[in-house]
Amino acid sequence: MEIVYALAIGILTGSGVWLLLRPRTFQVIMGLSLLSYAVNLFIFGMGRLTIGRAPIIDTLQQADPSLYDDPVPQALVLTAIVIGFATTALFLVVLLASRGLTGTDHVQGEELEP
Amino acid sequence: MSGWAQHLPLFPIVIPLLAGAGMLLFADAQRTPRTVVALAAALANLLSAIALADMAGGGMADIWPEGIAVYLLGGWQAPFGIVLVVDRLSAVMLLLNAVLALVTLVYAQARWKRIGPHFQSLFQFIVMGINGAFLTGDLFNLFVFVEVLLAASYGLALHGLGVSRVRAGLHYIVMNLAGSFVFLIGVSLIYGASGTLNMADLAARAPFLADGDRILFETGAAILGVAFLLKAGAWPLNFWLPQTYGAAAPPVAAMFSIMTKVGVYAMLRLGSLLSPSPGMPGLPGVPGIPAPFGEEWLFGIGIATLVLGTAGTLIAQQPQRLAAYCIIASSGTLLAALGLGGAEIKGAALFYLVSSVLGTGALFMLSEMIERTQQPGEAIAGSAADPRESEGEDELYSDWPDEVVGIVIPAAMAFLGMSFSACTLLVAGLPPLSGFVAKFLLLAAALDSVQGTVVPGLVWVLWAAVLGSSLIGVIALCRMGMRLFWSQGEIVTPQLHLIEAAPVATLLLLSVALTAGAGPAMDYLGLAGQSLSSPRDYIDAVLSTNPLFSPASRGAGQ
Numbered sequence: 001m002e003i004v005y006a007l008a009i010g011i012l013t014g015s016g017v018w019l020l021l022r023p024r025t026f027q028v029i030m031g032l033s034l035l036s037y038a039v040n041l042f043i044f045g046m047g048r049l050t051i052g053r054a055p056i057i058d059t060l061q062q063a064d065p066s067l068y069d070d071p072v073p074q075a076l077v078l079t080a081i082v083i084g085f086a087t088t089a090l091f092l093v094v095l096l097a098s099r100g101l102t103g104t105d106h107v108q109g110e111e112l113e114p
Numbered sequence: 115m116s117g118w119a120q121h122l123p124l125f126p127i128v129i130p131l132l133a134g135a136g137m138l139l140f141a142d143a144q145r146t147p148r149t150v151v152a153l154a155a156a157l158a159n160l161l162s163a164i165a166l167a168d169m170a171g172g173g174m175a176d177i178w179p180e181g182i183a184v185y186l187l188g189g190w191q192a193p194f195g196i197v198l199v200v201d202r203l204s205a206v207m208l209l210l211n212a213v214l215a216l217v218t219l220v221y222a223q224a225r226w227k228r229i230g231p232h233f234q235s236l237f238q239f240i241v242m243g244i245n246g247a248f249l250t251g252d253l254f255n256l257f258v259f260v261e262v263l264l265a266a267s268y269g270l271a272l273h274g275l276g277v278s279r280v281r282a283g284l285h286y287i288v289m290n291l292a293g294s295f296v297f298l299i300g301v302s303l304i305y306g307a308s309g310t311l312n313m314a315d316l317a318a319r320a321p322f323l324a325d326g327d328r329i330l331f332e333t334g335a336a337i338l339g340v341a342f343l344l345k346a347g348a349w350p351l352n353f354w355l356p357q358t359y360g361a362a363a364p365p366v367a368a369m370f371s372i373m374t375k376v377g378v379y380a381m382l383r384l385g386s387l388l389s390p391s392p393g394m395p396g397l398p399g400v401p402g403i404p405a406p407f408g409e410e411w412l413f414g415i416g417i418a419t420l421v422l423g424t425a426g427t428l429i430a431q432q433p434q435r436l437a438a439y440c441i442i443a444s445s446g447t448l449l450a451a452l453g454l455g456g457a458e459i460k461g462a463a464l465f466y467l468v469s470s471v472l473g474t475g476a477l478f479m480l481s482e483m484i485e486r487t488q489q490p491g492e493a494i495a496g497s498a499a500d501p502r503e504s505e506g507e508d509e510l511y512s513d514w515p516d517e518v519v520g521i522v523i524p525a526a527m528a529f530l531g532m533s534f535s536a537c538t539l540l541v542a543g544l545p546p547l548s549g550f551v552a553k554f555l556l557l558a559a560a561l562d563s564v565q566g567t568v569v570p571g572l573v574w575v576l577w578a579a580v581l582g583s584s585l586i587g588v589i590a591l592c593r594m595g596m597r598l599f600w601s602q603g604e605i606v607t608p609q610l611h612l613i614e615a616a617p618v619a620t621l622l623l624l625s626v627a628l629t630a631g632a633g634p635a636m637d638y639l640g641l642a643g644q645s646l647s648s649p650r651d652y653i654d655a656v657l658s659t660n661p662l663f664s665p666a667s668r669g670a671g672q
Contacts, residue, residue: 042302048306109280
């Protein structure tokens with residue numbers, strides 16, 4: 001499971017970085033979105049991958065930490081998703097404003113080659 | 115009274131938050147109530163920052179005898195709940211931010227608040243984010259507050275729109291979004307390796323990490339350091355900075371001049387906590403401080419930033435871009451000085467930080483007033499290189515009332531000239547203003563830190579870089595001044611409002627006061643620098659603070 005998870009994060013990061021370095025604003029925002037998925041998965045993975053363990057203490061079971069998953073990364077990833085989503089949405093607005101004002105979707109606001 | 119005073123560390127976050135959110139309730143046309151609320155909030159923020167600075171100096175010994183205020187936000191003890199911590203360093207930064215926020219807000223009331231919606235609210239939110247970043251004692255909350263200030267700064271950087279702002283804002287947002295992801299990776303890696311996000315707890319645990327975890331922890335710290343350096347505007351991650359700061363509305367740019375210092379603060383805080391200190395039980399063979407917080411790295415990056423920022427001042431054609439490069443140079447000086455290490459240098463570097471924020475803040479506001487002296491047709495070279503850009507600007511400024519409302523100050527040109535000279539002295543570090551005192555203290559502390567008779571090469575490099583950058587700064591600023599004030603083209607004498615001139619004058623007078631009161635100020639900042647070199651007090655204060663109302667006492671109360 002760890003290998004698949006790590007590969008998924010790696011592929012998302014790689015594609016994200018490649019798209020981030022592309023000259024079109026749409027590619028940049030796709031790259032940022034992919035990067036944010038990768039980062040969110042990474043944060044989640046930092047709580048260690050476990051199966052069948054809840055992050056909330058169950059009163060019927062005893063409070064043995066080894067029976068539970070770490071809740072902190074799950075709380076962190078929730079915050080990170082919200083913030084990343086909001087700022088990416090803001091970027092989308094700026095992207096459209098830039099497209100409207102400059103008439104091109106190049107990140108420099110002008111076409112480098114005629 | 116003491117009931118209120120206990121909640122003092124929360125005020126710098128809650129006041130701007132409530133004010134900013136409350137102003138959203140007023141309709142756009144209702145300017146007066148919003149102005150009143152904004153100014154009242156900025157003033158209240160300043161008062162609470164003054165009270166906190168007094169507290170950190172030992173003025174509230176009955177509540178916080180150590181001078182370190184720890185506020186448990188949820189009433190949980192430190193490593194489990196999140197905390198706000200105010201020590202001398204935080205108090206100085208809060209005070210600086212509050213002063214800058216108040217004067218730029220007053221400046222913005224003259225005209226800049228009108229050219230876009232929600233300026234007042236966004237301004238309060240950026241103040242809240244910066245305050246929060248200085249207050250928090252928790253890495254993830256640092257991320258959240260940095261995001262709050264960045265989100266507000268995205269809105270403010272675009273304030274007034276226009277092609278150049280949108281283009282610069284686009285790059286600014288992409289860089290900082292990518293930086294935020296890097297920040298998150300660093301934070302989560304540190305959590306994964308050490309199991310804590312509380313900075314004090316992290317500092318206590320870091321020396322005892324097992325080998326495998328130690329490598330992961332150092333990797334995480336290195337990645338986190340990259341994110342901080344991006345915020346601090348360090349080379350090679352600062353190419354977005356001159357463009358964004360140069361294009362932003364002047365009061366916004368003045369407020370941004372403390373934003374890079376958030377990155378410097380984070381480097382300083384985490385570097386201080388993670389460094390092995392005399393009082394800390396360290397294990398033999400454990401390496402000290404993670405890479406980017408390490409002294410050699412920071413020194414090299416700082417010198418490179420300083421040199422390139424100084425080179426930038428020579429090529430800058432617009433006053434506002436010049437001020438942006440001055441910010442880079444000041445970041446570089448700070449990072450290089452901190453990289454040299456030692457308690458004395460940290461105190462001197464804090465003095466330099468305060469002085470340079472006052473200077474660049476004033477320079478940004480002044481540069482816009484000076485640009486009004488130029489004929490609209492023959493704008494300063496570079497600013498109107500792109501015809502579309504000037505079109506956008508015309509559209510933008512057409513909304514402005516031609517008639518100035520309010521008190522107009524006499525002798526506008528004399529005021530502008532005097533202020534520009536004062537800014538030059540301040541930024542370049544010439545006597546008699548505080549910039550000189552700051553650089554002098556910095557260089558003297560660097561020499562004092564030398565043990566033995568041989569002065570090491572690093573100190574020479576710092577001397578050469580700081581003095582060289584001062585010289586080039588004088589050249590660049592004088593050249594700009596000559597072109598602006600003595601140029602052959604006709605100069606329009608602008609009408610300056612009192613509320614535009616007063617903020618610049620206030621910042622410059624504060625720097626005069628800082629020069630006159632350099633002794634007491636340096637005593638305070640020197641102690642702040644020393645407390646950074648012995649983080650044990652901070653760690654103990656955070657980890658030993660108990661909740662006021664534990665569940666047991668609450669049960670007894672009922």
